[in-house]
Amino acid sequence: MNSSTHPTIIVGAGFTGLFTALHLRHQHDFRSITLIDPQERFVFKPMLYELLTGELPDDTICPTYEELLQGSGINFVQDKVAAIDLQEKRVHLACGLDYTYNYLVLAVGSIQGYLGTEGAQENAFAFRTRENALALERQLRDCLLHASQTKDEQQRRSLLTFAVVGAGPTGVEMAATLADLLPYWYAQLGGNIHEIRIVLINHGKTILSGDVNASLKELALQAFKTRTVLVELVLGVGVKAVHPDRLEYQPANSSEINTLLTQTTIWTAGTATNPLIQSLSTQISAGHLDQHGLPLVTPTLQLLDFPEVFAAGDCADVQQQRQPALAQVAYQQGASIAHNLIALTKGASPSPAHVNLRGTLMKLGMSNGVANLFDKVQITGKPGDIIRNVTYLEMLPTPLHDFKATTEWLKEEIFHRYHRPNLVSQTAAKQPPLSASEQRNRSLVKALAILAPIAFLIAAYLGLRTPPSEQIRQPQMNSTTQPTP
Numbered sequence: 001m002n003s004s005t006h007p008t009i010i011v012g013a014g015f016t017g018l019f020t021a022l023h024l025r026h027q028h029d030f031r032s033i034t035l036i037d038p039q040e041r042f043v044f045k046p047m048l049y050e051l052l053t054g055e056l057p058d059d060t061i062c063p064t065y066e067e068l069l070q071g072s073g074i075n076f077v078q079d080k081v082a083a084i085d086l087q088e089k090r091v092h093l094a095c096g097l098d099y100t101y102n103y104l105v106l107a108v109g110s111i112q113g114y115l116g117t118e119g120a121q122e123n124a125f126a127f128r129t130r131e132n133a134l135a136l137e138r139q140l141r142d143c144l145l146h147a148s149q150t151k152d153e154q155q156r157r158s159l160l161t162f163a164v165v166g167a168g169p170t171g172v173e174m175a176a177t178l179a180d181l182l183p184y185w186y187a188q189l190g191g192n193i194h195e196i197r198i199v200l201i202n203h204g205k206t207i208l209s210g211d212v213n214a215s216l217k218e219l220a221l222q223a224f225k226t227r228t229v230l231v232e233l234v235l236g237v238g239v240k241a242v243h244p245d246r247l248e249y250q251p252a253n254s255s256e257i258n259t260l261l262t263q264t265t266i267w268t269a270g271t272a273t274n275p276l277i278q279s280l281s282t283q284i285s286a287g288h289l290d291q292h293g294l295p296l297v298t299p300t301l302q303l304l305d306f307p308e309v310f311a312a313g314d315c316a317d318v319q320q321q322r323q324p325a326l327a328q329v330a331y332q333q334g335a336s337i338a339h340n341l342i343a344l345t346k347g348a349s350p351s352p353a354h355v356n357l358r359g360t361l362m363k364l365g366m367s368n369g370v371a372n373l374f375d376k377v378q379i380t381g382k383p384g385d386i387i388r389n390v391t392y393l394e395m396l397p398t399p400l401h402d403f404k405a406t407t408e409w410l411k412e413e414i415f416h417r418y419h420r421p422n423l424v425s426q427t428a429a430k431q432p433p434l435s436a437s438e439q440r441n442r443s444l445v446k447a448l449a450i451l452a453p454i455a456f457l458i459a460a461y462l463g464l465r466t467p468p469s470e471q472i473r474q475p476q477m478n479s480t481t482q483p484t485p
């Protein structure tokens with residue numbers, strides 16, 4: 001077995017892990033950093049819908065670590081961490097390699113949970129990874145294609161019924177997006193878009209219940225009614241089983257089992273603890289785990305029994321300050337961990353991580369979103385969608401990449417790739433085609449119509465964004481800083 005020694009190991013290169021590493025480098029801390037993740041690409045999860053819909057290209061939503069870390073001097077190891085020995089300060093990789101550390105950052109996130117539902121893991125489509133998004137796209141396109149070709153009415157109905165389980169933010173965003181996307185794709189195949197059903201199924205009686213987005217419930221319900229096809233709600237029911245061709249659910253206080261014929265169930269209900277974190281439970285005292293088995297960390301994001309280990313994001317629970325499982329939380333915690341690692345290296349005390357939640361952003365259909373500023377002002381529709389996109393695109397890790405992504409998105413906006421397949425567009429299709437100069441003028445007007453309000457929207461968006469500079473208020477490190485011995 002090979003063994004290498006690195007002072008700072010970061011396990012998981014998602015929002016917490018990647019941004020910890022990048023913030024260390026932005027603070028001119030040139031310690032030896034090893035960042036370990038089994039994936040080749042970072043996944044910008046809040047915009048995974050844009051990968052599904054094709055609104056943004058793969059490289060923008062899921063850039064490779066090679067591209068993101070180019071020239072950073074960060075050692076990226078593409079492998080899965082199979083075990084960690086906290087006493088021995090040793091990380092064991094699936095390939096057999098071991099690394100020892102002086103400081104460890106646990107940033108492995110969470111995994112999809114299925115609440116023990118029969119057949120859900122095997123038959124439902126999850127939506128958390130790039131592979132999930134690509135598999136779902138293939139399924140949706142296959143169903144629409146077969147539906148456009150079959151003469152069997154019952155089969156067509158089940159091919160055109162799409163169930164989304166879980167009415168938290170992911171389920172709501174997914175249902176609203178599909179209600180615009182699927183008619184658009186089906187119209188291209190010549191299908192009757194009115195045969196499409198999007199059914200959102202939830203255990204609770206309301207959508208977005210208990211979530212940071214709960215105040216957006218009415219806006220989301222309104223959006224469901226105004227999509228290209230209506231989103232149907234089945235609330236207050238428990239899903240009992242998912243089969244390849246149907247889903248079974250039971251209303252609360254009833255023994256009756258209902259069946260929904262569908263070949264596509266998308267599962268967004270529940271998360272589970274990452275197995276690597278579960279495996280640490282024998283090394284962490286039971287009183288230092290929360291009710292989900294997540295390690296409790298101090299406000300400075302250190303494990304209670306192992307102060308050289310930081311943990312944050314979806315895989316840790318901050319003592320007495322529970323944070324929602326959000327990218328904006330993980331991103332800010334990554335900056336705090338970097339700040340504290342630098343403090344420890346200088347012999348200073350780590351400081352508590354301050355997370356500012358300034359608002360939330362939701363996609364409520366194609367070219368439709370809501371920006372919820374400070375839970376006071378809600379900007380909806382197209383402007384809300386623009387703020388959401390600009391905010392997220394700005395969060396993408398490298399400036400060069402960020403610039404490229406923003407310009408690609410603006411180009412899409414201006415040339416308007418997406419049209420809702422409705423009667424208006426059918427009428428428009430009967431009109432004579434525009435001349436080249438008319439088309440140019442029209443594009444120019446569209447560009448101006450979009451770009452003019454952007455100045456205002458950017459100002460609003462600045463209210464949402466938490467600049468890294470606000471999180472790390474400390475003098476720059478000397479560039480000759482040595483790795484921790």
Ligand SMILES: Cc1cc2nc3c(=O)[nH]c(=O)nc-3n(C[C@H](O)[C@H](O)[C@H](O)COP(=O)(O)OP(=O)(O)OC[C@H]3O[C@@H](n4cnc5c(N)ncnc54)[C@H](O)[C@@H]3O)c2cc1C
Nearest residue numbers: 012014015016045046081108109313314325326327328330
């Ligand atoms: C569809 C979707 C939409 C979302 N939308 C929003 C949104 O609009 N706004 C928002 O704020 N949040 C949103 N979130 C939540 C947000 O993405 C998460 O809270 C955030 O990604 C958590 O960051 P993290 O660093 O804890 O974990 P992640 O970003 O999940 O990163 C964990 C990393 O660890 C790696 N890993 C896992 N196991 C191992 C192992 N054994 N060894 C090594 N590496 C490992 C994984 O490959 C992954 O790269 C969304 C989530 C989803 C799924």
